Amino acid sequence: MSISVIIPCYRAAATLRRAVDSALTGAPADLEVLLVDDGSPDDTGALCDELAAADPRVRALHRANGGAGAARNTGLDAAHGDWVLFLDADDALLPGLWAALDALTTDADMILFGLTRESSGAVKPTDYLPAGFCPDLQALGSALSPLLFDTGLLAAPYPKLFRRAAIGAVRFDARLAINEDVLFNIQFLQNTSAIYCLDGVYYKQYDTEAGSLSRRLRGDLLDAERVTRPALADLLRQNGIDPAPYEAASRLRACLNQYGLLTGCKGTLSYAERRALFAEILADPAARKALRERLRNDPNRLLAVPYRIGVACNWPGLLAGYTMAKQNLL
Incomplete structure (x- = not known):
């Protein structure tokens, strides 16, 4: 099988x-x-040219800044391989993938494999179901929810290969600053949901390094989830699956992730922006229940007291003020 690896590059001179x-x-x-x-704006473009000059398998493409989704689209439009693999410029492929793929023949249009994150360790689809061919999402059974939400293996643009012919006209929505990858995967699976689960961990995500999206304070996770949820519901209905529990899980995951960024990352969100986000999170009964349980088990009991009070009493203003004060003091 011929493969095109697409690497979007922005300020990636240190890791590319x-x-x-x-x-x-x-x-x-x-x-x-x-x-x-x-x-x-840094030396990334020059490094792309240097790497391309050093190996005939590498090509450098240059475009005006448009975000990771737009850069992946440029790569898709230029790709020649039968299969496409997306690799972030600050991540790495692990040994063994090419050998595993060399012996593989499959009618599937997506090949899914495992990854390891610096923050949380390894996870692979075969932790949840046997290796091999799944003709549709129903065949994933109870593994569908963890693959979508708990592990992100199905939601992320990695770690997987897409059959380029099955991608067709599907492209990343360059208007989205986040979840453009989730939407791309959903739209791809609307074309074809035949998946091959490959045993093995072949992708490393350096998600604790400076610059990683998981370390940035941002306030658009809930808005982004509102965009992807209807598309996910359509995909599930198309596969004969009741979307209601998955829609609830999608919303809960977005609330918890947004809460985690607000309470764990430094950034420039104003008090009003933080308060509005906390209010939206606390308005979700499932999110409040999950947060109360999480805070009861928080090992930093003293620092968690304002969080417990804010969540229990539904005081988004307290949470907003405390996160700002904590950011400035710690």
Whole structure:
């Protein structure tokens, strides 16, 4: 199988060489690595050209800044491989993937495999179901929910390969600053939901490094989930699955993730923005219940007291003020 690896690059001069080396190590001669410089203001563009000059399997593409989704679209439009794999410029592929794929023949249009995160360790689809071919989402059974929500294996653009012919006209929505990858996966699966689960962990996500999205304070997770939830519901109905429990899980996950960013990351959100987000989170009964349980078991009992009070009494203003004060003091 011929494969195109698409790497969107923005301010990636410190990590890009690692990502490219990981893709090329042990790779077949017909591998294509597309480095898409997304108008990066640092030395990333020059590094893309240097890496392309050093190996004929690497091509450098340059575009005006438009975000990761737009950069991936540029790569898709230029790709020649039968399969497409997305690799972030600050992540890496792990040894063994190319050998595992070399012996694989499948009618599936998505090949799903495991990843390891610096923050939480390894997870793979075969932790939840046997390796092999699943003709549709119903065949995933009880594994569908953890693959979507608990692990993110189905929701993220990695770790997986997409059959390029099955992608068709599907592209990342460049208007979205987050969840554009989730929406892309959902729309792809609306075209075809035949998945092959490959045993093994072949992707490493460096999610604790500076610059990782998981370490940035942002306030658009709830808005982004509102965009992807209807598409997810349509996909599930298309596969004969009741979407209601998955819609509830999607909303709960977004609330908990947004709460985690508000309470755990530094940033420039104003008091009013924080208060509005906390109010929206606390208005969700499932989120309040989950947060109360989480806070009861928080090991930092003293620091968690204002959080427990704010959640128990539904005081978003207290939570907003406390997170701002804590950010400035700690």
